[in-house]
Amino acid sequence: METVGRWTAITVIxxxxxxxxATLRANFRRLDRRRRRGRRSRxxxxxxxxxxxxxxxxxxxxxxxGRYLVFQxxxxxxxxxxxxxxxxxxxxxxxxxWAGATGVPGPLPVAAFEAYIxxxxxxxxxxxxxxxxxxxxxxxxxxxxRERHAALQRRLAPLDEAASAAAMRAFLTDNQxxx
Amino acid sequence: xxxxxxxxxxxxxxxxxxxxxxxxCVRVREASAGRRLLAELRPRLTDATSWGSSPPPxxxxxxxxxxxxxxxxxxxxxxxxxxxxxxxxMAERADLLGDADDAAPGHWQEELEPGRVQLVVTLSGRxxxxxxxxxxxxxxxxxxxxxxxxxEHEEPTAVIAAPGEPLAREHFGFxxxxxxxxxxxxxxxxxxxxxxxxxRGERRWKPIAPGEFVLGYRDEDGILPGAELGPLGRNAxxxxxRKLEQDVAGFRAFLDEHADERGPEWLASRLMGRWRDxxxxxxxxEAPHPSWAGEPxxxxxxxxxYGGDPDGHRCPLxxxxxxxxxxxxxxxxxxxxxxxxxxxxxxxxxSPLPDGATDDRADRGLMFVCHQASIARQxxxxxxxxxxxxxxxxxxxxxxxxxxxxxPTPAPGKFTIQGREPRFVGPLRRFVTMRGGEYLFTPxxxxxxxxxGGAARA
Amino acid sequence: MARELCVLxxxxxxxxxxxxxxxxxxxxxxxxxxxxxxxxHFARWVLAPSLRPPMDPGRETAYLVFAVEFDHRNATAYxxxxxxxxxxxxxxxxxxxxxxxxxxxHLFVSWLLAHRVDPxxxxxxxxxxxxxxxxxxxxxRARLAAFALAAQRFPAERLRQAWREHVGAE
Numbered sequence: 001m002e003t004v005g006r007w008t009a010i011t012v013i014x015x016x017x018x019x020x021x022a023t024l025r026a027n028f029r030r031l032d033r034r035r036r037r038g039r040r041s042r043x044x045x046x047x048x049x050x051x052x053x054x055x056x057x058x059x060x061x062x063x064x065x066g067r068y069l070v071f072q073x074x075x076x077x078x079x080x081x082x083x084x085x086x087x088x089x090x091x092x093x094x095x096x097x098w099a100g101a102t103g104v105p106g107p108l109p110v111a112a113f114e115a116y117i118x119x120x121x122x123x124x125x126x127x128x129x130x131x132x133x134x135x136x137x138x139x140x141x142x143x144x145x146r147e148r149h150a151a152l153q154r155r156l157a158p159l160d161e162a163a164s165a166a167a168m169r170a171f172l173t174d175n176q177x178x179x
Numbered sequence: 180x181x182x183x184x185x186x187x188x189x190x191x192x193x194x195x196x197x198x199x200x201x202x203x204c205v206r207v208r209e210a211s212a213g214r215r216l217l218a219e220l221r222p223r224l225t226d227a228t229s230w231g232s233s234p235p236p237x238x239x240x241x242x243x244x245x246x247x248x249x250x251x252x253x254x255x256x257x258x259x260x261x262x263x264x265x266x267x268x269m270a271e272r273a274d275l276l277g278d279a280d281d282a283a284p285g286h287w288q289e290e291l292e293p294g295r296v297q298l299v300v301t302l303s304g305r306x307x308x309x310x311x312x313x314x315x316x317x318x319x320x321x322x323x324x325x326x327x328x329x330x331e332h333e334e335p336t337a338v339i340a341a342p343g344e345p346l347a348r349e350h351f352g353f354x355x356x357x358x359x360x361x362x363x364x365x366x367x368x369x370x371x372x373x374x375x376x377x378x379r380g381e382r383r384w385k386p387i388a389p390g391e392f393v394l395g396y397r398d399e400d401g402i403l404p405g406a407e408l409g410p411l412g413r414n415a416x417x418x419x420x421r422k423l424e425q426d427v428a429g430f431r432a433f434l435d436e437h438a439d440e441r442g443p444e445w446l447a448s449r450l451m452g453r454w455r456d457x458x459x460x461x462x463x464x465e466a467p468h469p470s471w472a473g474e475p476x477x478x479x480x481x482x483x484x485y486g487g488d489p490d491g492h493r494c495p496l497x498x499x500x501x502x503x504x505x506x507x508x509x510x511x512x513x514x515x516x517x518x519x520x521x522x523x524x525x526x527x528x529x530s531p532l533p534d535g536a537t538d539d540r541a542d543r544g545l546m547f548v549c550h551q552a553s554i555a556r557q558x559x560x561x562x563x564x565x566x567x568x569x570x571x572x573x574x575x576x577x578x579x580x581x582x583x584x585x586x587p588t589p590a591p592g593k594f595t596i597q598g599r600e601p602r603f604v605g606p607l608r609r610f611v612t613m614r615g616g617e618y619l620f621t622p623x624x625x626x627x628x629x630x631x632g633g634a635a636r637a
Numbered sequence: 638m639a640r641e642l643c644v645l646x647x648x649x650x651x652x653x654x655x656x657x658x659x660x661x662x663x664x665x666x667x668x669x670x671x672x673x674x675x676x677x678h679f680a681r682w683v684l685a686p687s688l689r690p691p692m693d694p695g696r697e698t699a700y701l702v703f704a705v706e707f708d709h710r711n712a713t714a715y716x717x718x719x720x721x722x723x724x725x726x727x728x729x730x731x732x733x734x735x736x737x738x739x740x741x742x743h744l745f746v747s748w749l750l751a752h753r754v755d756p757x758x759x760x761x762x763x764x765x766x767x768x769x770x771x772x773x774x775x776x777x778r779a780r781l782a783a784f785a786l787a788a789q790r791f792p793a794e795r796l797r798q799a800w801r802e803h804v805g806a807e
Contacts, residue, residue: 051762072681088511
């Protein structure tokens with residue numbers, strides 16, 4: 001595991017039998033179709049609420065030596081807490097991804113699942129991030145602020161002093177959780 | 180099964196409530212002398228058996244750091260089963276804990292510098308005579324053990340007397356020590372009061388499994404912590420000791436500087452999340468309720484939740500008590516907090532600074548002590564993820580305004596008081612500076628015997 | 638708009654240590670060679686020492702994992718940019734892998750793409766933000782915090798001035 005600023009990289013590669021590879025690919029295709037139709041799953045909503053991941057991927061791969069599930073994640077905070085939150089809050093999501101993979105314990109009890117991930121994670125040889133001192137939450141807040149700030153700037157120009165001050169104060173109030 | 184009180188050391192699950200304590204740092208220069216000391220101390224150590232209505236004059240307890248375990252000559256085969264953070268020692272975790280700048284290990288007090296603390300003998304006294312008696316007992320045991328062990332240093336502490344007040348205070352003036360986890364064990368102290376456990380449903384509280392604090396019993400996930408330590412772990416706990424210097428004059432000046440028309444007391448209550456007398460801001464944002472502190476079972480003092488205040492308009496999201504024990508404040512009920520609780524047994528040190536007095540630069544603060552089954556999962560999550568950082572709470576780089584220093588970022592540290600008219604307070608300064616300490620193993624009494632090599636005192 | 642690429646290339650026998658040493662020697666942070674490709678959100682190189690089939694401990698192959706999230710319109714565009722910006726470093730890393738075409742050119746790009754791992758299921762927190770937008774947004778956020786601290790209590794006539802000072806021109 002490697003860290004850069006607020007980010008930690010995890011890579012875990014798990015062998016899986018043919019039937020799980022086929023199941024996963026079918027599930028991923030289905031999820032993709034749903035996403036394109038704009039349908040959100042409860043798993044995605046919970047994951048968003050947890051919001052300490054920027055990018056995470058579960059990719060099935062076929063190599064000469066067999067089939068594997070490649071899991072990669074960029075996340076904030078301590079690895080154990082990350083795995084714990086996943087296992088407790090997105091339990092069914094974790095089962096749906098790893099249940100058929102070889103040697104992966106179920107997400108509950110947390111200790112066994114945590115131990116598996118911590119044990120099987122590959123050391124990261126080189127890790128780069130373009131915004132190392134910002135977390136997912138900070139990036140999301142900043143992006144939202146940027147949009148709202150642009151809207152505010154457009155409104156401010158023609159306003160007089162009092163109205164301008166009121167608009168700025170209202171902006172701080174509306175965005176107190178993002179600043 | 181209930182916790183074995185005759186084997187567990189005292190002051191872990193149930194506090195002594197003594198007004199005086201001294202933390203004696205003992206150095207072991209030779210393993211057999213160290214083991215002899217343990218054998219001498221063993222019959223004089225205080226266990227967790229209830230005193231009923233007659234407390235003894237004093238109590239004596241023992242904790243051992245990694246350097247101490249090695250100095251006692253514990254074989255590698257046993258040493259390697261201890262948790263990683265204990266083996267690393269607290270200094271090595273400084274980055275995680277936010278012990279930076281003036282609080283960095285390079286600046287720690289000489290007697291408590293990294294790797295220095297080996298054995299900590301906690302002497303507690305119900306009065307000055309009691310404490311002296313405990314000291315005499317330790318001196319006697321040290322003499323019996325010979326010249327290759329020695330008392331290096333003592334950190335004396337004393338509860339800050341507040342006549343007429345039901346709750347003790349710490350140096351910044353806040354009531355302290357009364358909010359502890361409720362433990363699911365019939366004899367684990369008087370703490371099973373509403374609000375002390377894990378939030379359950381809309382109004383109830385569930386006491387916490389003893390294994391969260393004592394090895395050898397099931398924890399909140401039904402697992403037995405410390406199994407890898409074998410019998411050595413039975414009825415043991417892990418203890419964090421931190422000497423936290425408090426800049427009382429600086430804190431008061433900050434309050435005066437940043438107070439608005441609502442006054443410095445109002446600001447202080449927002450930074451802490453409680454009014455000075457302990458009234459929780461979440462339950463009573465407008466004013467303190469002095470009567471709450473004296474209520475039987477602390478009916479209202481701790482019985483509150485944050486779920487109805489997700490935006491922090493009653494109690495700010497970054498307030499100290501909200502960070503240190505988020506209750507249901509992290510979403511999904513208490514799921515993400517129930518395994519991160521600690522039992523605190525800290526004691527103030529140094530003379531109080533009278534109200535309105537100028538800074539006398541005297542050494543004062545808190546000898547912070549906490550017990551848990553896993554330092555990494557419990558203390559370090561609170562200190563490292565919730566106090567010395569704000570991101571887990573959606574507060575980015577904003578750290579705890581009272582106990583943490585600001586993060587070393589280009590932007591100044593700030594504290595937001597959320598509301599219809601929010602206030603941004605800052606730049607923040609450091610008011611609490613870590614001066615040294617260690618991660619310790621607090622064994623059960625049979626384990627102390629085993630560590631002594633079975634050599635019993637005649 | 639962030640897209641991802643993950644490539645698994647088999648490492649030549651006896652080349653693992655040299656590759657590991659080479660990766661360990663790369664400068665970190667903003668000095669990382671990967672930083673030279675603008676629009677790179679995250680990137681990693683990971684040595685997977687032995688991917689063996691579950692029942693066959695004898696047949697081991699080590700793989701180099703390269704995973705990146707980027708703003709380019711597709712993986713080919715990203716890889717072409719990589720070739721332009723860090724040909725030396727890319728060559729020094731990937732020459733330890735079986736099938737490396739000998740130079741960091743269009744054949745190299747095709748070779749890597751041929752070893753691409755299909756994306757399966759992804760969680761992406763900010764799918765449409767570019768690196769530049771994110772950096773700009775973070776800098777603005779810091780300026781707004783400075784404004785909030787400094788000027789919050791100012792009367793109306795001073796507020797506009799403070800806004801210009803801390804946040805930037807209107």
